[in-house]
Amino acid sequence: MTARLPTHFMIIYALLLFVDGAAPLAHSDVDEPDLIGRAIDGDTEAFGELYMRHLNAVYRYIYFRVNDVQDAEDLTEQVFLKVWEALPGYKQMGKPLRSWIYRIAHNSVMDFYRRKQQSEKITAEVLAWENESVNVLDEIIEVEEAHLLARAINELPDEQQELVILRFIEGLNHEQVADILQKSNGACRTIQYRALATLNRLLSDQRIAAL
Known part of the structure; x- marks a missing residue:
């Protein structure tokens, strides 16, 4: 059974990015599939590396969607907690990790707006596409x-x-x-x-x- 990642784990990693004067954390040379396998087995250090690799992109995506720093930070933490909890079922999906995480982020943003009772406008008509x-x-x-x-x-x-x-x-x-x-x-x-x-x-x- 996969160990549950403490909430403060995410907060600590996020704070490390923004501590004044702190050096940026370097990514290891470990292949992502290996990190995923170790994280699925409950290795929080391996998950921390995955977190650092994808944090900035996920935060940026969410910030553009909600346009609020505090909401973006809260939602980003929630996304990575969901990623940790859902990792055991990830390999069966056959998707790149990046796309899978973005899908979780997308769903989290949609839930955020539903909670705020803001309607989503959906259009899915197919028109001619311009290559330019x-x-x-x-x-x-x-x-x-x-x-x-x-x-x-x-x-x-x-x-x-x-x-x-x-x-x-x-x-x-x-x-x-x-x-x-x-x-x-x-x-x-x-x-x-x-x-x-x-x-x-x-x-x-x-x-x-x-x-």
């Missing part, structure tokens, strides 16, 4: 200030916002994003197309307002 959409975002990033882009991303509908974060900020591929969002590749491509079109419009509006 990735280049569109690259051009936007090149010509716009980072804070303007961040503001525009925050104005996207929830589903579009999440896809942009996963696809372009976290760098996941279409298959990984589709798995996390539990949608078909076609639906995700449609959401991405709409998100990029909306970003283009929002940034154009911001440019006009700045004149």
Whole structure:
């Protein structure tokens, strides 16, 4: 039976990242599958290494989704506690660990908004996909200030916002994003197309307002 990880384990690791003047913790050269196996056997040190490898990306993803530091910190801790508790069943799923953790983070954010009684807007229509959409975002990033882009991303509908974060900020591929969002590749491509079109419009509006 897998040992239960104390809650303070997560808090200590998180604090180590933000202690003033503390040196960053180096990752070991141990392969991730080996760390996963040891963590499943109850090795908290191995899980700590996995935690450190994925913490920043998970926190960043959650922060973009909830736009609040305290909520993002709380949800990130909850996500890794869920990861620890669910690890024994992970290998049977056949998914990359990163995608699996993002799926848990996605569900945690959805639960967070349900608790706040905020409705989620879901659209899954399949439209024609434009292959140049990735280049569109690259051009936007090149010509716009980072804070303007961040503001525009925050104005996207929830589903579009999440896809942009996963696809372009976290760098996941279409298959990984589709798995996390539990949608078909076609639906995700449609959401991405709409998100990029909306970003283009929002940034154009911001440019006009700045004149």
